[in-house]
Amino acid sequence: MRIDNRNYRTIWPADKEQGPILIIDQRKLPHEFVIEELHTVSDAVVAIRDMHVRGAGLIGATAAFGMYLAAIGAEPGRLNEALQEGGRMLDNSRPTARNLKWAVDRILTAAALGDNEDDQKRIIFKTACEIADEDASFCKSLGLHGLKIIKELSEKKDGKTINILTHCNAGWLAFVDYGSATAPIYAARDAGIDVHVWVDETRPWNQGSKLTAWELQQENIPCTLITDNAGGHLMQKGMVDMMIVGTDRTTHTGDVANKIGTYLKALAARDNDIPFYVALPSSTFDWEMDSGHDIPIEERSGDEVTAISGMTKEGTVATVQLTAPGTRALNYSFDITPARLITGLITERGITAANREAIHRLFPEK
């Protein structure tokens, strides 16, 4: 997608054949646009854990390229050990994200087919690139499926603006390209449908105000920032036509782990008869887990709640303390939206109800 009218992905190898791996350091957005080089698997782990990159698909792609960095950093004759160790480090870098394990497992399976270490390294690089390409193409496909829903709503409203509320950033910045929740929005824009996005601020990390609003502005999609508190009121007033959010892990029974606060919006959508959709590439499904309540929920530092950074009048980025000294904060990153509150899951294969039978009907090989 576009930044200052130039096309970017969120992660890419410096060269078609080799590393280092380049990412956009998303901690700096929207105030600074900084490209960072990852040279080692540890660089990739830090980038994921400290949120230089974030979002389901992008975490998966970073883990895949991280495995490639683990491979090229391995001592001769010790590639498999390096991959096992790198995989463990990457898989543990954030607990809730499903795409991590999915990407690591896929690299390990592919690497096992190589004839020798050089061949294995080639396979790993190729597979990591495939994972990134596939993430982008899955997002593009799910966007076209999601477009149908928006189109129907637009026809019902005689072409009047469709107001879509989203929470956090499940935009192209959270994937390799296009995004999950935003892909149907970009597709609707391309189809000439009049869309407007309500962007939840998304405390405490402010992915909405820092990333989603910025990303949509770069793409010229009309959007308005609101606090996380506001969505229910807008729904009561008829100002929201649908919700689309992303997910960090969705059980094969349809329970959705997503950014903390998603559950509250799903409750409000239900209370106001507003369709609530979750968009995800199939790499985000957890095919083993039967209940969302078993999904591990990341707890991050309370400092993310008590302090915040932004741009001063002088044009420098500064961190300010929001609370009195000694204020204690608890900071869970995700919550679980139970399947019963979800209108549908938008995947690269089509839209499915959020229940075991329907999901497995769409993915019969699982």
Add this chain to the structure above:
Amino acid sequence: MRIDNRNYRTIWPADKEQGPILIIDQRKLPHEFVIEELHTVSDAVVAIRDMHVRGAGLIGATAAFGMYLAAIGAEPGRLNEALQEGGRMLDNSRPTARNLKWAVDRILTAAALGDNEDDQKRIIFKTACEIADEDASFCKSLGLHGLKIIKELSEKKDGKTINILTHCNAGWLAFVDYGSATAPIYAARDAGIDVHVWVDETRPWNQGSKLTAWELQQENIPCTLITDNAGGHLMQKGMVDMMIVGTDRTTHTGDVANKIGTYLKALAARDNDIPFYVALPSSTFDWEMDSGHDIPIEERSGDEVTAISGMTKEGTVATVQLTAPGTRALNYSFDITPARLITGLITERGITAANREAIHRLFPEK
């Protein structure tokens, strides 16, 4: 209540017999403790409109003392005009708050009984002081009624900690003393019950992180700050025993206008079978309005969402921009929690169900 172990109210006349009127400038908390003098009715209007003071009861008391300042500023022979004009200014200073009109009307009614302008001024000062005293004593009373609920929960949990979630600041800083939502908590502490408060940050003005957390710390009540997004997850995990919030206006049919985001928490409380109480002195009831949807909802500047102030490392208070230039924000201050989601209303006369019949049974004179 206490600040640095000294007792304060949130508003008081400089002298037992006359002004100026003193307030705590709450915009500066918790970083600075500044007492401000109000000399004219315009000072009072600015203090309310720009949120030097805020909260149902305190806005009412400030309006009452504002009427006194209008009276002493009136040209001889023009007291009634000055009161009408001052009342109109005060009543329009914030649209949602019910206590404004209640206080202005009470002062006007009392002033009409004076024999001459000097007598009227005396009556107005006395009535304003009564309104402030009554606000404090009503809060204290409702605290004792609310205590019964907490006591029952504590007995059910064999004396284990009772976790109470509150949104915004309906603490003593929002009233003249004690607070509404916090009064039962202070009463529980005094009764030796083990309480812990989850404090919603309350974007965009951060009344939770700036005021409630600070107020509770000053009173040694254990509390933990959370983002507004987190409450639903804590409820799902069994970490919340009850909710108590305040209200800026409650219809006599039981619909509650309170800080934006309250509705989302009420939905989550219902979904998790958690009691959801609203605490209010009867001055906050709107006896004419039949539906919450008719309550005017204040819209404030989007700048409150896109920028925030806090304490820098250097120890100065600075404002930082959170968004990219040009990001548009919409900022409604309140939402409506429908009566059907409310377990009970805690008033100075006792606890009532949130419906017309029960409310009028408790206040038969209305």
